[in-house]
Amino acid sequence: MSLGEIRNLDHTILLCNKMDETRAFYRDIMKFPIETDRGNWVSFRVGAALLTLRPRLSWVVCDVGKSMPESAATQLAFRVPPPAMETCHAELVAKGVPILWGPTDLPDWRHRTMFFRDPEDNIIEIYAEY
Numbered sequence: 001m002s003l004g005e006i007r008n009l010d011h012t013i014l015l016c017n018k019m020d021e022t023r024a025f026y027r028d029i030m031k032f033p034i035e036t037d038r039g040n041w042v043s044f045r046v047g048a049a050l051l052t053l054r055p056r057l058s059w060v061v062c063d064v065g066k067s068m069p070e071s072a073a074t075q076l077a078f079r080v081p082p083p084a085m086e087t088c089h090a091e092l093v094a095k096g097v098p099i100l101w102g103p104t105d106l107p108d109w110r111h112r113t114m115f116f117r118d119p120e121d122n123i124i125e126i127y128a129e130y
């Protein structure tokens with residue numbers, strides 16, 4: 001198998017300065033079930049994929065470097081069925097999550113989408129295709 005034959009992204013790792021707050025966000029706000037929690041390594045099941053959090057520290061394989069406050073390093077996009085968009089938006093607002101861009105249609109993309117941030121300032125998108 002060569003690099004050009006890779007067909008799946010099944011594990012994403014977010015580097016965290018605010019590990020406890022970010023764990024609570026994905027567990028309590030996003031409601032992703034925890035698959036593994038070792039304190040400094042927590043994995044959430046998102047469909048067939050894993051979303052893992054780990055502290056932003058020097059690591060044995062590489063130095064991850066510094067993050068810049070209020071500067072996104074990652075955008076995560078989660079697809080939902082079209083009828084779920086307004087419900088997801090209402091849940092986020094009810095939980096006090098600041099919305100960057102409320103549910104909006106993007107006809108050129110055939111998407112209805114909204115954006116907000118996690119505690120690490122990553123951009124989170126929830127979208128529906130139509």
